[in-house]
Amino acid sequence: MERKIYLYDGTYTGLLTALSVIEKKREKPGNICPKGSYRPGLFDKIITITTDPAETADFLNTLEKVLVRRSLDHIFRVFLSSVQHKEMAIYRYVRLGFETQKKLDYFLSDERVKFIHDHARKVSVEAHRMRGLVRFRELQDGWLYAPIETDHYVLPLIIRHFSQRLPQKQWFIHDIKRKKIAIHNLTYPRIFDVKNYRVPELSFKEAEHQKIWQEYFKNIAIKDRKNVRLQRQFMPKRYWKYLTEMEVIHNEETCTRYHP
Amino acid sequence: MEYPQEGDPDLFQNFQFWDRPYGQIVSQFGSSKTFAKNGEGFCILYIMNTLEKFKILAESAKYDVSCSSSGAKRKNKLGMTVLGGICHSWSSDGRCISLLKILMTNVCIYDCAYCVNRRSNDIPRATFEPRELIDLTVDFYEKNYIEGLFLSSAVIKTPDYTMERMIEIVRQLRGRRQFGGYIHLKIIPGTSPRLLEIAGRYADRVSVNIELPTQKSLALLAPDKKMPEIIGPMKRLDTSIRSMIALRKKHKKVPAYAPAGQSTQLIIGATPETDLEIMGLSQWLYQSIHLKRVYYSAYVPVNTTKNLPALTTAIPLLREHRLYQADWLIRFYGFDGRELFTKNTPHLDLEVDPKASWALRHPEKFPVEINRADYETLIRVPGIGVQGAYKIVLTRQVKSLRIEDLKKMRISLKRAQYFITVKGKYHGDIPFTPEDIRERLAPEKRPALQNSSPQLNFFIQGKKEEIASVLHGEF
Incomplete structure (x- = not known):
């Protein structure tokens, strides 16, 4: 038995491209994995997805027509979660979404919907919690610095909040586990990868x-x-x-x- | 040196000693000593650093329960408020810290028996300079320690004198500092209408504390306060809030006036009021003065007076918890306060929660069919809350529910099983007889409830709804 394994680059755009490709082929994938975490199996047939922003945009348009806004938010939140096999869960959820359309989120007792709701909720709860639990420290040059260590990758969900809260300040939030850093330099926040970061001296x-x-x-x-x-x-x-x-x-x- | 005269504009900025009822020396190094108890006009210049003041004034403010930062949407150059509110930390008593809860001063002209800061108590006193407090608030806000300021105060000289100073702090925060965070401003009973009008312009929430539910108790424990002085400002504020809401609907540019409304606090267990009287008052406050919240504060004995419970009296945490449950039933579950009590029981049942207690008194209304009952009926089922009922109503649109579905939807059947049928079938493990069910629901099997967990339950319930509302707003 051959299993088709789709490998994507680990970004949200990449995942949506993969889903779009699968949807066009109309066949059930064996698994969808980010490139880094895939372990080869004996009967695996590997299909590598090249991330295509144009295709993603098309697919998102279709999803927006078929599903309600809230379902899309659920998908994005589950993508940010660190739960195992989230890609396949999202695939099943989207698949069901094409059948049920706008009423997708009414199927609360369905396993596919339940999984997505539970994990989307976990991510949302942590994001909400971090909006309160982030602690900035003032550095000598006046920048505000906050280290965080979260279960899920909530940085994308919280930076808009902080840039509205402190629009005229220079701050950055450092996700230590995922080696990401969100920087707000008086305009809007952006996320960068960071390898080693040593915290500078705190202010007086x-x-x-x-x-x-x-x-x-x-x-x-x-x-x-x-x-x-x-x-x-x-x-x-x-x-x-x-x-x-x-x-x-x-x-x-x-x-x-x-x-x- | 020259002593400043009253009326001197810099007076308040630099010196606070004239309004201290008792003399007190505080050395430059921080140790303080109170030495005169009954000296009228006894004053000595003292120096106290911010940290010391902070300790004293936070210590004095902690018995105020309210801490919510929800209900307002605001944005400015420094900061904004989120509609659902945000908790920033939790202190070791499990209460959330959302606002910098602090007194402007704890120097008080009143002598309320239940209060730590009463005139006759021998405690260290301190007063903030406006700038000190503003700097700290802004700094804490920027570091994301807090969501805003909860400014309260003891009463110096007159209510108006105190209120003017509090408003000055808030005005500077909003004006000069462009502060867009949450501000909860305590209104001193007896404040004049002119100041009330100004207070609402800067604050998100305003509150007048009732503390004692009846005039009789007030006369006994807080002889300086009068009921009309408390209710009067509340009514006046309500009128202003209502009219400003109406005006804002017509003209977008009208500035917000206390957008998060009013709240108040009642002390439980210091005086002999029944739960019926307390809930009656609450309901009246919700209905006629449109309060957003009434907080109940189990009395923590801090003083010894012949009119008060002894210092060793246990804190009535469970009773407080039941009152909150009843409060929730009135606000979110469509209950009328009178439904929760009967002629012979003016107190809430401590053994089972008020909703279950009501359900057991009305066996004729149960069991209800999960697949057919409407939302209003569902939320009256013990064990099913606002969220549960919402989920049921939603899912029912696409399929008829089985008992397994309820379990999958995370609807707890522990209590609900005795009050529902699913597709006509009753699933309780014992027959539907109120006496037996009561036995099952009573807390003997849950011994932990007597100590700390009533609090726990209450906070989970309260918080869940708060978080939920945030989540709904987000999606």
Whole structure:
């Protein structure tokens, strides 16, 4: 049995080109993979997709006619997720979409729709969370710098928010896991790849302001109502590393773990 | 040195000592010492750095519950507000931090028995200079620590005097700093109409705290405050908000006037009011003054007075949680406050939630058929919420639902199973008798509920809806 494996370049445009090609051929793919993460199998027949912006635009137009805006947003969000086999899930969702058209998102109990909704939701929730949990630090040259480490690639979903929030500031957000950096230089934000980035010196005032914020954070809690479990539920520990107010606690815990 | 005179324009900027009821020395190095308790007009110049002031004034502000940053859309050169609001952090009591919640001053002329900042309490006092507070707000906002400012204050001299100073801070933020973040401005009871009019122009949300639900309790614990002084400003603000909304519909350029509306706060458990009285008041506030939120704050004993619960009294967290549930039923589930109580029970049931309690009192309305019941009926089923009902109504358009479908749609059947039929079949594990079901729903099997998790449940419920609304806005 031969399996047809479609390889695309890992971009959203690439994935849409692949879907467009598959849709034209009208045959079921064995798998759709980004080039980097494909492991060859014995009976695999490899078809490499060349990303074609024109074809993608055509395909997107068709999708926009067939589906509602919200379904397209779901697809993009799942693409940003780090879940395994998301490409095939998107393919199945789109396939079902061509059958059901605008009513696609009504099929909540269908596995294909459920998968997309669940993972789109996860990405949206993390993006929303990061809009609050990003912490900028002021550098000596006045730029604002924020490192983040997220489960999913939410950077594209949050930069518009920050460029509206701080339009007249120079800032950049660094996705450490994915080695991406979003830079806003007084105009609009753009995302770049970055290999090694060493954080420059923080500004003179920064330490003082961090201290005031940490004090505020400590004092605003009502001790009689202490509920750390609830705190962790909203602000899971994996985000603590770059949170100014939790840094102290995070570092203390790491220290005691390694040097008891 | 020359002592400044009252009326001197720089007076407030540089010195705050004249309005301090008790003398206090704070050394330059930060240690403070209160030394005179009843000295009228006793004052000594003191120097206090921003960090110290910050500690004192945040400490004093924390008993205000409200923290939402939702309901307004605004954009400026520095910052903008998002309709759904954003939480930036969560403190160790699990409450979210969205706004920089702080008092302008904790020097107070009032002596309300329940309050930490009352005149007769011997605590360190501090006052912010407008510039200090504005700089901090802007700095914190830029670093994405906060979504905006929640400015409250104790009362110095007169309500108007205090309010004028608070408005000055907010005016400078909006004007000179072009601040587009969220501003929640507390209104001091008894503020004159002239200042109310100005306050709404700069704030996104305004709030007057009622604190105690009846005039009787107010007279007992806060003798300086009067009910008309609290309700009066609320009504006046409501009139302004309504008229500005109407005007904005006609002319696009009319500036927003308190676009996120009004809220208030009630203290639970300090006075003997019943839940019926409290919910009655809430419903009246929602219906006639169009409040956006009423917050309930379980009383944390901070003072000892003969009229108050002792310091050792447990905080009525569970009761607070039930009141929030009832509040949600009124606002989002189409319930009338009177439906939640009966003649003999003026308090909410602590064992089961108010919706289940209502359902068990009305067995004739259940079970409902999932495939046929309309949205209004579905949201009244215990265990099915706004989201669940919405999902059911949506999916029903394309297929008829089976019990497996409900499970796949993540609709929890734990409580709902006793109140629904699916394709005519009842799926509960015990027959439909209110007494037995009540047994199943009561919390004996969930011992954790008594301690901390009522809070937990409430926050999940509240948050979910908030996040959901954000998600809906986004899509």
